[in-house]
Amino acid sequence: MRDYIIRRFLLMIPTIALIIIVVFLLLRFIPGDIVDLMAAQMGTASSGGEAVVSPEHIRHILGLDVPLPVQFGRWVSGIFTRGDFGNSLWTNKPVIDQILRRIPVTFELGLLAFILAVAIAIPVGIIAAIRQDSWLDYLTRSISILGMSIPGFWLATMVVIFPAVWWGWAPIFKVIPFSEDPLGNLKQFLIPAAILGFAMSGVTVRYLRTTLLEVLRQDYIRTAWAKGLQERVVVVRHALKNAFIPVITILFGQAFIMIGGVVIIETIFNLPGMGRLFIESIFRRDYPIVQSINFILASIGLLFILANDLSYAFLDPRIRYK
């Protein structure tokens, strides 16, 4: 087991190296006209109409005027020796500062969505499984497929538009810090998190139901029934324990997928998280930020994938990786 974990960590090294190369090369595909555009805008901004910043100058600032391997070396050594991801093209401030400032918002949104998803999915999944083929089962299953089918961005758009049209209610665009007003902060995050959590719970409910049905047909469950145990004990203590293993692992996968949803939801609700920074930077063509967010999210993604694989080995004693 220990060898397996060590090997997995070692295998992460080439993967991270590849991610760095992929992300780095993505930046090199910046179409040239963007540099020209930037030169024009930066020039006019700084000197009132007359362009003083030439495209060559911008290339020099970006470090794009030296050979590729040198650029690559600079970028990589910057990350690993100084934690320096480069500077923003527009503000010329370190990228990492902007990202660090925005991480708490994204983290809170993701965590809240995750908690909500689990809080919905587990009871609903259990009910759907132990009352298989009842109207309750059909209802919960239909709703969970609906949860998977409704695009989060549409649901979020409706939530922003209709209360505004009917009651003049609008989401607050300034983030209330949790330390100042915990309730106000939660109120602000609750709706976006619920929309994310709803989508996530759809998959989890169906997964939990399927695995629970599988477990409920095992012999040892029949034995538990035969002993005359109560339904609650059979389901919770005997069945659920085993059905949980695959469900926990799929939650990691879901958390990974949720990163994409977070980007969209933050943009719609104007939450100043990493996702919104990403979208803003995409439109401003601020590629150092885009590149860094890609790298950071990929590293988080890699950890989720690793956690997913390891949780299998930890939770299911039948699985032993060599």
Place this chain on the structure above:
Amino acid sequence: MIETAHNQLEAEGQRKRRNALASFVVRLVKEKPLGTVGAIIVLLMLLTAIFANFIAPYHYADIHIKDPLLPPGGTYLLGTDSLGRDVFSRIIYGARLSLYVGLSATLINVILASLIGIPSGYIGGKYDLIVQRMVDALMSIPVLILLITIMSLVGSGVIQVIVVLGVVGSFGLSRLVRSATIAIRENVYFDAARAVGAPTWRVILRHALPNIMPILVITFSIGVAGAILAEASLSFLGVGIPPPYPSWGRMLSLEGRRYMYEAPWLAIWPGVALTTAIYGLNIFGDAVRDLLDPRLRGGAGRFSRATKKSKKAGKTRAEAIELVKIDE
């Protein structure tokens, strides 16, 4: 004489194929009521897409400059947008665009995934290790983030969306294809093929590919919904389908947001169309999977059997469960 015999055989073969299709439909209706609903939705969407010119009263790009932001009813069934374009017509044409993008992108997905996954699974060894590390690296960037980044670099456009969705989506799928290939790799007919001296490409083409075909069909039928949703998300954010094309996602986009307070119907109908389409494709895809996947046939004991079978393939257990996970 030989000619007629040949024709007879041909006719026989055709009848068999037709029977297979007919029995598939019968099983679908009999065993999967929800899947049948999905099939009807998919069929309606297909017909809408094909006959969009006849159903839609206007062209999707027709601008009625005097009638902007009209409410539903009257000349314009679902109202008009800020440029005076008929929302109903745009939604009808949107079905065509969505299916066009969804089907093309998923086809590219499946083909590329086979090109990556089958050799990786069949050849194994160092080749597999290297390919898998590359797939790992690309897969660990969240899909939507990667898609948005690439789309912003290549620029928006219908073809661009199809190619980018097709390529990016294929990495994840290639893992499934790979594990399916590993699961069948040890069968004796592979040894037989190798024994008579068949080269690797031939073994892959004639033996591996046909045997994982059901899995490819399943992944295709499940993948379309995801591709359509991804297109809509990209277009919603403004990096997908450019105007004036009637993308459902674009119709809901942030740019159109300010008009939606005045004309809330703009926010409803494209979303209803999108949700219905994805809902239909999801439940239809599930039913296709259940009917085609032999491991899922039969009654109560099916889940345990599926798990047992895939244990042979060792690590592929996770993927096998992935396939089985959504029962319907």
